[in-house]
Amino acid sequence: MDLLNALVAILNYVVIPATAYGAQLALGALGVTLIYGILRFSNFAHGDTMAFGTAVTIIVTWGLQAAGVSLGPLPTALLALPFGIAITAALMLATDRVIYRYYRKVHAAPVILVMVSVGVMFLMNGITRLLIGVDEIRFDDGARFLITAREWRDWTGLAEPLTLRSTQAITVVVAAVVVWALFWFLAKTRTGKSMRAFSDNEDLALLSGINPNRVVAVTWIIAAALATTAGVLYGLDKSFKAFNYFQLLLPVFAAAIVGGLGNPLGAIAGGFIIAFSEVGVTYAWKKVAGYLGYNADGLLQLLSTEYKFAVSFVILIIVLLFKPTGLFRGKSF
Amino acid sequence: MSFLDASGMTGGYGATDILHDCTLRVEKGQIAVIVGPNGAGKSTAMKAVFGMLRLRAGKVTLDGEDITALSPQERVRKGMGFVPQVNNVFPTMTVEENLEMGAFIREDDFTGTMEQVFELFPILCDKRRQNAGELSGGQRQQVAVGRALMTKPKLLMLDEPTAGVSPIVMDELFDRIIEIARTGISILMVEQNARQALEIADTGYVLVQGANRYTDTGAALMADPEVRRTFLGG
Amino acid sequence: MSTRQPDAAGGGKLRAPLLFAAMAALIVAEGMTSGWNGALVILNMGLISAIMALGLNMQWGYAGLFNSGVVGFTAIGGLAPVLISMQPTPGAFSAGGWGVLLALVVAALAIAAAVWLNRHLTGKAKGLSIVAVLVVGFFVYRWIFDPAVAAIQAINPASQGYLGGLGLPVMLSWPVGALLAALAAWGVAKTALGLRSDYLAIATLGIGEIIVAVLKNEEWLDRGVLNVTGIPRPWPVPYEVDLQANPAFVQWMTDWGISPVTGSTVLVKLLYTGIFGVVLAVLILGAQLALKSPWGRMMRAIRDNEVSAAAMGKDVTGRHLQIFILGAAVIGLGGAMMITLDGQMTPASYNPLRYTFLILVMVVVGGSGNNWGSVLGGVLIWYVWIKAEVWGPKIMHTITMSLADGPLRQHLYDSAPHMRVIIMGLILLIVLRFAPRGLLPEK
Numbered sequence A: 001m002d003l004l005n006a007l008v009a010i011l012n013y014v015v016i017p018a019t020a021y022g023a024q025l026a027l028g029a030l031g032v033t034l035i036y037g038i039l040r041f042s043n044f045a046h047g048d049t050m051a052f053g054t055a056v057t058i059i060v061t062w063g064l065q066a067a068g069v070s071l072g073p074l075p076t077a078l079l080a081l082p083f084g085i086a087i088t089a090a091l092m093l094a095t096d097r098v099i100y101r102y103y104r105k106v107h108a109a110p111v112i113l114v115m116v117s118v119g120v121m122f123l124m125n126g127i128t129r130l131l132i133g134v135d136e137i138r139f140d141d142g143a144r145f146l147i148t149a150r151e152w153r154d155w156t157g158l159a160e161p162l163t164l165r166s167t168q169a170i171t172v173v174v175a176a177v178v179v180w181a182l183f184w185f186l187a188k189t190r191t192g193k194s195m196r197a198f199s200d201n202e203d204l205a206l207l208s209g210i211n212p213n214r215v216v217a218v219t220w221i222i223a224a225a226l227a228t229t230a231g232v233l234y235g236l237d238k239s240f241k242a243f244n245y246f247q248l249l250l251p252v253f254a255a256a257i258v259g260g261l262g263n264p265l266g267a268i269a270g271g272f273i274i275a276f277s278e279v280g281v282t283y284a285w286k287k288v289a290g291y292l293g294y295n296a297d298g299l300l301q302l303l304s305t306e307y308k309f310a311v312s313f314v315i316l317i318i319v320l321l322f323k324p325t326g327l328f329r330g331k332s333f
Numbered sequence B: 001m002s003f004l005d006a007s008g009m010t011g012g013y014g015a016t017d018i019l020h021d022c023t024l025r026v027e028k029g030q031i032a033v034i035v036g037p038n039g040a041g042k043s044t045a046m047k048a049v050f051g052m053l054r055l056r057a058g059k060v061t062l063d064g065e066d067i068t069a070l071s072p073q074e075r076v077r078k079g080m081g082f083v084p085q086v087n088n089v090f091p092t093m094t095v096e097e098n099l100e101m102g103a104f105i106r107e108d109d110f111t112g113t114m115e116q117v118f119e120l121f122p123i124l125c126d127k128r129r130q131n132a133g134e135l136s137g138g139q140r141q142q143v144a145v146g147r148a149l150m151t152k153p154k155l156l157m158l159d160e161p162t163a164g165v166s167p168i169v170m171d172e173l174f175d176r177i178i179e180i181a182r183t184g185i186s187i188l189m190v191e192q193n194a195r196q197a198l199e200i201a202d203t204g205y206v207l208v209q210g211a212n213r214y215t216d217t218g219a220a221l222m223a224d225p226e227v228r229r230t231f232l233g234g
Numbered sequence C: 001m002s003t004r005q006p007d008a009a010g011g012g013k014l015r016a017p018l019l020f021a022a023m024a025a026l027i028v029a030e031g032m033t034s035g036w037n038g039a040l041v042i043l044n045m046g047l048i049s050a051i052m053a054l055g056l057n058m059q060w061g062y063a064g065l066f067n068s069g070v071v072g073f074t075a076i077g078g079l080a081p082v083l084i085s086m087q088p089t090p091g092a093f094s095a096g097g098w099g100v101l102l103a104l105v106v107a108a109l110a111i112a113a114a115v116w117l118n119r120h121l122t123g124k125a126k127g128l129s130i131v132a133v134l135v136v137g138f139f140v141y142r143w144i145f146d147p148a149v150a151a152i153q154a155i156n157p158a159s160q161g162y163l164g165g166l167g168l169p170v171m172l173s174w175p176v177g178a179l180l181a182a183l184a185a186w187g188v189a190k191t192a193l194g195l196r197s198d199y200l201a202i203a204t205l206g207i208g209e210i211i212v213a214v215l216k217n218e219e220w221l222d223r224g225v226l227n228v229t230g231i232p233r234p235w236p237v238p239y240e241v242d243l244q245a246n247p248a249f250v251q252w253m254t255d256w257g258i259s260p261v262t263g264s265t266v267l268v269k270l271l272y273t274g275i276f277g278v279v280l281a282v283l284i285l286g287a288q289l290a291l292k293s294p295w296g297r298m299m300r301a302i303r304d305n306e307v308s309a310a311a312m313g314k315d316v317t318g319r320h321l322q323i324f325i326l327g328a329a330v331i332g333l334g335g336a337m338m339i340t341l342d343g344q345m346t347p348a349s350y351n352p353l354r355y356t357f358l359i360l361v362m363v364v365v366g367g368s369g370n371n372w373g374s375v376l377g378g379v380l381i382w383y384v385w386i387k388a389e390v391w392g393p394k395i396m397h398t399i400t401m402s403l404a405d406g407p408l409r410q411h412l413y414d415s416a417p418h419m420r421v422i423i424m425g426l427i428l429l430i431v432l433r434f435a436p437r438g439l440l441p442e443k
């Protein structure tokens, strides 16, 4: 029985990766939930928006690197991120102006808007491919580790290694700052409150003189910022590949629904629930069990990693069956 | 000329007219009450006055100014406040935020107005940090009225403010409405509780099938045996 | 759906025949310019796309149900030719087949028990016992499943390593593919229907990805990413080499002045065209009859006004369940036919953009709710999808003419085939905006 090493193993292989992944999902789900709350449809283009924002950020990163600009130990992509956000936001606003606005005007049913977002998904997917191709790209530079396995061993003398990659730490810090800023914005600023009011009761918001076009525009800008940040953090942590971003749609939506569509707090909780379940279920627990005094024959892996999407799906189904409004009661800011 | 003069309103939501040559007038600082059976078009008439309905005919003037072509938002700026019959608060926002949203179009400092609303409805002050959706029906109606008061309207329009509240709370709400009228605000309201409402009404309108059936002072309508029999339940 | 587009019936009675004639002309032009073999390849896959579109049209067009998991229903339908028509792997069944089946039965029992407990217990005991049943069930399942799978996959892994099929005629697998897809659809629709319409969209997205993941990873079932090749052809389609070795055929072709090689490939494809055409005709007939029956009228009444239909006592969710399953079955049928045509099962090729969202474009462009529209949209959009891959570089060539040779021009040129994705997006958006009822509006 070696509790300490077991804990370190859990920390290293489950808690740290799942926390980083959860933060990325949470940011993605926040974007989805925000668009749902204000514009009232499920945006199928969100995964490809994340991909587009990341692609732009990567290109700007390359430009900065070529110009010799760097952030020292931090990845250059963080410097490029604001540019990526700005360009993505501009594209979203253009999309809204040219495409979505018309459907708001004619009060189209939500499912029609979902269909329209599929068209936008095609567009953004194609543009991303044109920009950067379909191959896997790594764009993290700067220091790779905050804690290396060797340092950890020297410090603690434990057999079990622990590493903390800088991208994981950056993910959590950036996500925390972004979430704090978003909640501050929604709770304290006039514009943020008007967005919540619009989400709560559109008719009354209009009667109160809240300008819907402004609310919608701000929503797209924030969604673009959240999607790009989520995408860049995910890409730094793992790698960028356009198709993987499309596939993130499922866990991101699952997180948003599990937390309650339209509820930002729920989106964050949902992101971490999905991430921890996914990592926990696909992690091979053999080693941990060994430390706890049980030597298993198999890997003690509940599901192979190829089935990680099944985890999001099962959680989604359970929530739909037992609490369709989500854990935090949906459609409420 | 009356402070609010909505005359000859004809129109509806689609092809068929709901309102037929309907006329509503309110004098400065007075209370006008609309009563009538369910589906008579009372709410529709309120929406028409507030510009939420396209009128085929008719004209609305406020303080002598023709506002027929203005949008609801513009009418708010002109001094109208409206409390809809349903969905009249922001349920997941606090009482205070609801009032703030009421004052959204105001550029100036509105803390004074908020204090006045809290004076009028002291319970709201105690619950200012609570979400409006978590309040009781009567408290929610107070939030709704308070929200509309935040723009300091000259005309306050209330669609069934006492719907679903207990008789005691109803009396209380009526007292508050009289208080509001005393400050010089004109009031146009729809009421299901016709007797009590007509008691405090300067003018009463009985609306049937989108048209004016009876129009008189509140007291006169209460005294009219015909009105009593058909609309006030004997 | 929206009823704008006043000129929807523009062209009147002639509209549909004209559009179909134009479609045929495109295929013929393709045959004349780049060869009949290529034209028939496009047409055959177009016909299969038409069948998939027909299935999706039942869900989206008749009932307004958004299915974003078409790729999954296509893939599970495609499993049927493997299971039905491949030869069984000798010894595989005795080695692990029973174990796998037993494990699946255990899993099904555990789920059934959990459902039963959920209905019959209350309070704390309910949650705990359900979790206990599922956990125990899962471990028993894995305990039986894992060794069985290992035993199967150990048999001749280079070319087999899976259970194989039943060795029956491949045509039998088509209805089986429909059935498999219907089962999957029942599972997902049972949970997600009756909730917000977006939930079905997300749930189907999930089931689609999971089915594809299963096909990619369960090697005992279909060799996963190792692919199953050599799926037999349906009667009466011969193999080209046999035709070319047949003196009568060679003579016949020579009489016509056609090279036997070309002749054999074209004949094979024509036979497929004929078979697919017959299946499509039967489906269209059935779909049209159904749509005109009281059942179809009720379906449309529900779609046009769900609230009032429910108020009139119609079981909206029940009807939706029916139509969703039916549509998925048709999609599964198309999936089985596609694998038969390809002669191989390559799970890694199931891409949602191509197999879900492209089919959606076909339905919308053809005209949501119109069966003939789905057929037209299926063939037409498939044609555009294939051709756009060629057009993309050409367009890009013209655009970049003025650019100097360099990395940018090369990059643009290399990525030009991706233009077709953008073209599809534009087509979908333009149709939704300016002709929401599609090329052949539903009457």
Ligand SMILES: Nc1ncnc2c1ncn2[C@@H]1O[C@H](COP(=O)(O)OP(=O)(O)OP(=O)(O)O)[C@@H](O)[C@H]1O
Pocket: B013, B014, B018, B036, B037, B038, B039, B040, B041, B042, B043, B044, B045, B085
């Ligand atoms: N949004 C709408 N669209 C179409 N018709 C409507 C709408 N709202 C109300 N109606 C119709 O207009 C008529 C009048 O409705 P209205 O709500 O004005 O009645 P009311 O007098 O306020 O009734 P109640 O006492 O129940 O509030 C009714 O026949 C109703 O069906």
Ligand SMILES: [Mg+2]
Pocket: B042, B043, B044, B085, B159
């Ligand atoms: Mg009313």
